Amino acid sequence: MYKTKLLAIVMLLTLMVGILGACGGNANTGSEENGAKNSGGGKSGDKVELSVLFADSLFAGIHAELIQEFEAAHPNIKIKAESLPDSGIFDALRIRVSTNEVPDAYQVNIGHITTGLANDAGYLADLSSYESMAGYSESIRNAVSIDGKPALFTLGVGVLGLAYNKDMLAEVGLSEPPKTWEAFMDAGKKLKEKGKDLFVYAGKGETMMGNVFHWAFGSYAVKDPAFKEAYLSNKIDWSKPEYRAILKEGFERFKELNQYTRVGSFTNEFTIAQQAFAEGDSAVLMSGTWEGGALRKLNPDMKLGFMNMPYAAEDQNAYIFVPEDGLAANAKSAHPEETKIFLNWMFSKETYAKILKAKGSFSAMPGVGELDESYTDVPAWLETDRIQSFANTGPVPNNTWVALGTFAQELTFQGDVEKSIDKFIAEYNKTIAK
Amino acid sequence: MQKRMFITGIFFVAPITIILAIFLFFPILQSVYYSFTDWKGVGGYSFVGFSNYLDIFNDESFTNALKRTLLIGIAAAVLTNLCGLLFALMLDQALKTKSLLRALFYIPNVIPIVVAAFVWRYMLDANSGLLNEWLSKLTGDRIAIPWIDSPDYVVYSIIAITVWQMWGPIMIIYLAALQGIPQDMKEATMIDGASKWRRFISLTLPMIAPGITVNVLIGLANGLRIFDLPFALTGGGPAGSSETLAVKIYRYAFSSTELSLGLASSFVLTICAMVVTFFFIAISRQYEKGVM
Numbered sequence: 001m002y003k004t005k006l007l008a009i010v011m012l013l014t015l016m017v018g019i020l021g022a023c024g025g026n027a028n029t030g031s032e033e034n035g036a037k038n039s040g041g042g043k044s045g046d047k048v049e050l051s052v053l054f055a056d057s058l059f060a061g062i063h064a065e066l067i068q069e070f071e072a073a074h075p076n077i078k079i080k081a082e083s084l085p086d087s088g089i090f091d092a093l094r095i096r097v098s099t100n101e102v103p104d105a106y107q108v109n110i111g112h113i114t115t116g117l118a119n120d121a122g123y124l125a126d127l128s129s130y131e132s133m134a135g136y137s138e139s140i141r142n143a144v145s146i147d148g149k150p151a152l153f154t155l156g157v158g159v160l161g162l163a164y165n166k167d168m169l170a171e172v173g174l175s176e177p178p179k180t181w182e183a184f185m186d187a188g189k190k191l192k193e194k195g196k197d198l199f200v201y202a203g204k205g206e207t208m209m210g211n212v213f214h215w216a217f218g219s220y221a222v223k224d225p226a227f228k229e230a231y232l233s234n235k236i237d238w239s240k241p242e243y244r245a246i247l248k249e250g251f252e253r254f255k256e257l258n259q260y261t262r263v264g265s266f267t268n269e270f271t272i273a274q275q276a277f278a279e280g281d282s283a284v285l286m287s288g289t290w291e292g293g294a295l296r297k298l299n300p301d302m303k304l305g306f307m308n309m310p311y312a313a314e315d316q317n318a319y320i321f322v323p324e325d326g327l328a329a330n331a332k333s334a335h336p337e338e339t340k341i342f343l344n345w346m347f348s349k350e351t352y353a354k355i356l357k358a359k360g361s362f363s364a365m366p367g368v369g370e371l372d373e374s375y376t377d378v379p380a381w382l383e384t385d386r387i388q389s390f391a392n393t394g395p396v397p398n399n400t401w402v403a404l405g406t407f408a409q410e411l412t413f414q415g416d417v418e419k420s421i422d423k424f425i426a427e428y429n430k431t432i433a434k
Numbered sequence: 435m436q437k438r439m440f441i442t443g444i445f446f447v448a449p450i451t452i453i454l455a456i457f458l459f460f461p462i463l464q465s466v467y468y469s470f471t472d473w474k475g476v477g478g479y480s481f482v483g484f485s486n487y488l489d490i491f492n493d494e495s496f497t498n499a500l501k502r503t504l505l506i507g508i509a510a511a512v513l514t515n516l517c518g519l520l521f522a523l524m525l526d527q528a529l530k531t532k533s534l535l536r537a538l539f540y541i542p543n544v545i546p547i548v549v550a551a552f553v554w555r556y557m558l559d560a561n562s563g564l565l566n567e568w569l570s571k572l573t574g575d576r577i578a579i580p581w582i583d584s585p586d587y588v589v590y591s592i593i594a595i596t597v598w599q600m601w602g603p604i605m606i607i608y609l610a611a612l613q614g615i616p617q618d619m620k621e622a623t624m625i626d627g628a629s630k631w632r633r634f635i636s637l638t639l640p641m642i643a644p645g646i647t648v649n650v651l652i653g654l655a656n657g658l659r660i661f662d663l664p665f666a667l668t669g670g671g672p673a674g675s676s677e678t679l680a681v682k683i684y685r686y687a688f689s690s691t692e693l694s695l696g697l698a699s700s701f702v703l704t705i706c707a708m709v710v711t712f713f714f715i716a717i718s719r720q721y722e723k724g725v726m
Contacts, residue, residue, distance in 0.1 A: 087669065091688045098475040098693070113691060121476045204669035206689060263560040264583050266672035281561065399690035406495070409673035413585050423494075 048338045049078045051103035053096070055089035057270070058107055058155060058325060060293045060358040070345055077338050086270055087204045090114045097121050104333040105343060108152050109325045110144050113398040115151070118328070124151050125331035130340055132347040135365045143323045153347040154326035155355065158289030158362035159308070159319050159378060160214060166303035168196065168283035177307035181253065184310045188260025191283055198260035200282035202270035207398065209266070209405025211286055212257065215311035216250030218318025218388040228388070232395050234432050238425040247421045253311070254408040255417075266409055274298060290324050292360025292372035306374040308381065318388045319381045324361065396428070403427045469697035475687070479694075486698035495674055496682055496699065500706070502589060503679040506660055507710065510596045511653030517597055518604030518649060523638075525605070526612045536609075540602035547599060551666035554595050558582050582668050585675035592664055592676055599663075600656055604649045611645035612638065647718040651711060658707045679703045 059066065067079045082103070084092055089107055093114045096102045102123045108115045118124050126149035127133050133141065133150055140157060141150045164177055172190035174183075188198035203209050221228035227243065230236045238244055258265075262282045265273065277285035278298035285295075287306070295304055311317055327346065333339050345351060349368050356369035362378060363369040371379075381387075396404070404424050411420045469486055473479035490496045521539050525532055542550070557564045558581035569577040581591045615638065623633045639646075661680035664670055670677035670685070677685070679699065687696030 091684075094475070094688045117474070117476055117691065203671045206669070263578070263580050267583055267668040276561075397690070399685075399692070402685075402689065403495075406671075406674045409671065413673055 047076055047078050048335050049080050050105065050333075050335060050338055050342055051080045051082065052105045052327070052342075053082045053084070053089075053092065053103040054107040054327065055086045055325070056083050057086050057294065058327075059355055060297075060360075062355065062358045066346065066351065066354070069351075070342065073345070074341060077342065079342065087206070093118065097123060102330045102332070104330050104335060104339045105327050106330065107325055108328045110146070110152060110154075110323050111395070115146065115328075119146050119151070123328075123330050123332060124149075125329035125333075125336075125339075127151065127153065127329060127343075130329075130344055130347075132344045132352075135347065135349055135352070135368070137364075137366050140323070140364045144326065152326035152328045153343055154324050154364050155359065156290050156324040156361035157364045158322060158324065158375075159381060160211060160288045160322050161320070162307050162309055163277065163285045163287040163291060163295055163374070164305045164307055165277070165280060165283050166305045168280060169305075177305060178310050179314050180310055181312075185256060185260070187283070188257070192260055196280075197262040197276075197282040199257060199265070199284045199286070200262040200268070200273045200276045201265045201286035202268040202273040203266035203405070203409070204269050206402045207405070208270075208286060209409060210401045212254045212309070212311075212408075213250045213404060214320045214388075215309045215318055216246055216253070218320055219312035219316060220246045221388055222312075222316055222318050222386045234395055234397070236428070238421075238428065244421060244425075247424060248417060251408055251411055251417050251420050255412050258412045278302065288322055288324075289372075289375050289378055290359055290361035292374055293358050294360070296360060296372075304374045306378070316386075318386050319384065321382070321387045324364070397431050400424075400427050400431045465697045466701055468694055469701050471694055473694050474691040475693040482694075486694050487702075490686075490695055490699050490702065495677065496679075498674070499677045499679045499682040500702070502675075502677070503658055503660070503703070504706065504710070506589065506593055506596065506678060507654050507657030507707075509593045510600065510657030510660075511650050513593065513597045514600045514604050514653040514656075515646065515649050517601040519608050521601065521605045522608030522612055525609055536606075539605055542599045543602035545599075547662045548666045550595070550599060551663055554591075555582065555667055558591055582676075583672055585673055588668060588672065588676040592660070592667065595663060595667070596657060596660060600653060604652065607645050607649055607652075608642060611642035615641045643718070643722045647715065647722070650714055650718070654710060654714065655707070658703070658710065679706075 054063070063081060063083060067081055071077065071079060090109070090112055093102075093106060093108070094117065096106070097114065097117050102118065102121075106118075108118065108124075115124065124146060128150050130153075132153065136144075136150075136154075140154065143157070144150055144152050144154050162177075168191070169175075169177065169187060171194065172187050174187055178184040178187055184198075191198050201208055201211070217227075217231055221231055227236070227246075236243055238247070262273075262276055264276075268276075273282075273285060274291070274294060275298065276282050278295060280299075280302075285291075287295075289306065292304065292306070295302070308317060308319060327343060329336075329339050329343055349365060352363075352365055353368050356363055360372040360374075362371070362375060404427075407420045407423045407427075411417060468479070470481060470483060471479040472482050472486075521535075525536055525539075529535065545553075560566065560578050560580040560583050563581070565581065566577045566579055569579070580587060582588050619637060619641075620633070623637050628636065659680055660678050661684065664676045664678050665681055665684070668676045670681045680703070683696045683699045683703065685696075686692045686699055
């Protein structure tokens, strides 16, 4: 009996010590813990481990070789790369910010809600002192700034648009991409008759479903500066009939387009949509000037083109400018010097040129990289006064934009356009009121 | 002596009590507290009373997700049990392939659900999925049913996959219960001339009643908290038609900055799960009392 009690007491004490040890004491952040693990990382001979978080597509699949190259050149720094599916990257960042486990370098999108959260929590480093930031033009540095500080090394800039298969459009008599909505829908009808789809996109990427509305809002903003200002500042009075009409047209066109959209687009991962496009099942893919490399990799023989969504007449249509995602540095990193070395190397002109080559995206650094031939028209678009800086995730708050996509999908399956509009307006006003 | 026993008992109970208090009760209470605030997961917060609860019940997508989750939970519990019991009855016979079948029925539960979701995504794809291909060959017509791409089908597809995934462990519990029925009782009912159906109703079912309670609770719990399958299979789409309460909680908490709404929704889910569970336990106890 005595032995049993003694054993119980010893076990209990051991457990208590274990629990208290696990729970108490170290109130450091995750990144600080990472640092503690490698304390003295800066000392010669010790290896520092940097954690880097990004989505699968950010480096178009060449991240492993880049990291290998970096580690070979910097034997004292080890990169612990965490690559996640595209649809989960910002959710992951959101969790890391909440739990104070932000990696040393991490993917952000300048307009995304999580970037603001990271900034509010003090995790967004000012990159103005990083040498590689000088490679970007001033306009790009401004476009990727928050609170006046450059906050990310963007992988590129460009426009949201439609990648298209030239051969498939030629099959329905189009030697040039369609210039009007009617011609676009006509192409859809003809392709459907041949058992093919006009359009494919990826609903799993939450914000993508609302993308058609970028052109709905953008083309109206081209002709109405007051609307543009209200839109960018999230103060649209949707009770105005002319503004309500924008929504109505957007919803109706979304529904019309979905007659020729590949089944599965509402629940697809983007990789599935890319695959359907690359295999010639769909003629057009909702895309941007950052996908060329990935698409050519999937089908090197495809004659790839890139067009603006023909939402409005060509001379009134908007071009949707998007600063691409990039890497930010953790302002609370335990290894700020090593993080700086890594990011400076990653976004040096030489490394950035390699990334651009793999991605086929539109360069954000003057004089670096070659323009993919499918994007030859894009520089001329950027010369016009019809550029709308409606990044993929703004200015409408993320959850309201996702709701817009959901209401538009609901309308596609069943429902009443007026009800869909009312639902969106209620959601918009509710979010803005908060 | 009794006091000593009591103190010893306390010592033995203390470790798990402390662990539960730290890792379960405290976080639950903290979550309930935060559900009455406007905390976004980062930074400060203020007390907002029942405002979050009012907000979620005014949100149509939340109430739809709640109804959908209850449907999935109840349907999954019923169907998983029917399938599990059927397979267990099959395997309780003198079959040569018993071991092989048992392994085959159990395999779906071993596959990680996210992996299973991706496999099912290819199986159920409307354009080139195997299921439509088989149906097309069977009927001679081109079948392109949007199993996971239409609000009309997606919930039923999710229920079916959940049942497929869960019937293994349920079957094993039933099989153990069936094998626990004394042989002499089985023989007595046969000598009395009872038909197979009568033997099942009057002997088998009452004898495995505790197993039914456990299995239905397992089925309900799995159905009500379902997250990974719809999230990996459809992301909650199309048009939010496969968004379960757990997915909705995730959306509130992580896709937007409304963590406090997510916490309020979690509390509602917990209450629903408890109500459904206690209701079922009450019914099953009555049944067990009545028949045993």
